[in-house]
Amino acid sequence: MESLTSSPLRMIALLVAAITVIPTAFAILHTMARLTTPTATRRERLLDQVWLVIPLAVMILMLTLVARA
């Protein structure tokens, strides 16, 4: 596998991924953090926040892993 710096495709794809994933993850977090399930208990509301954060954190983590691959 070519290193990141010597492969234009890897670099461009990583840039596209970073530009789309990072701001969007924050936008999703910002817009969805306020949304809760009306019938949810306190514990379920806390879980709602966990369910929101996990996929976004994993998305950023994957981006990092791919950049280091």
Next chain:
Amino acid sequence: MTTDAPTAARASRAEVTGLGAIFRDYVKLTKPRVISLLLVTTLAAMFIAERGVPDGWLILWTMIGGYLAAGGAHAINHFTDRDIDGAMGRTDARPVVQGRITPVRALAFGIALGIASALVLGLSSNWLAAAMGLAGLIVYVGIYSLWLKRTTIHNIVIGGAAGAFPPLVGWAAVAGDLSLYAWILFAIVFYWTPPHFWALALLIKDDYTRADVPMLPSVHGEQVTQLQVLLWTVAMLGVSVLPCAAGLAGWPYFVAAMVLGGIFIHFALRLWREGTRRMAKVTFHYSLLYLALLFVAMAVDAA
């Protein structure tokens, strides 16, 4: 007493028709239309893992095993969701709701398919592929259907993981392990699920409200959902180019991912701006085509 020939023929035809109807109902329990897209991702993952055309028998048995795993999950879902299904127009004709198949039989059928899938995948390829098939079933039934679907608006985001297991099954069947690329395939399906499913949920929002299922549009309205469809589609495009960023796919796939993703974003943007039912329908149908074409592009690029 003797039976005349026409009467016997009619009775025989009725019996065959009856058996045919029962067979069709059991096939319906597996949701074959949904599985066909899942199998496209399994098959593509096999081609990518092989970097060419995998063995024909391995393809056949993996497809059968994959069908059985997903079909088992769906059949059990007919059992767990029978109360919800009856309240929704999209699902109120299902065999369990209509009483043509008893709930216990649907459950037993689903469990049997799950066990059969593990055996087929385990014996024909390896036990990692079998474990991935079963993991998808368990996430779909245990995490999505029984837990999150009824309790949180994030149900289909986390539950979407269930639909992301088929590429792992295909990859594991060929490679015997799960590399970074396999997990990227998982991630692509995972992040595709929210915009795909919320577009559908916009179309049947009232059904979900009637069934008291906290889907995003029925809880927080259409505008909120339309914005989330757009945001998750943009994020999904970023995830879809990760194979190139990791050095695992080439320019042909990159171009395909950008074009297909660009069209998806175009529809999602129009859905957000116009907010029409027509655009929700277009976005939903395009999302199906998108996933199939994206995985085909990846397979062609790898081959």
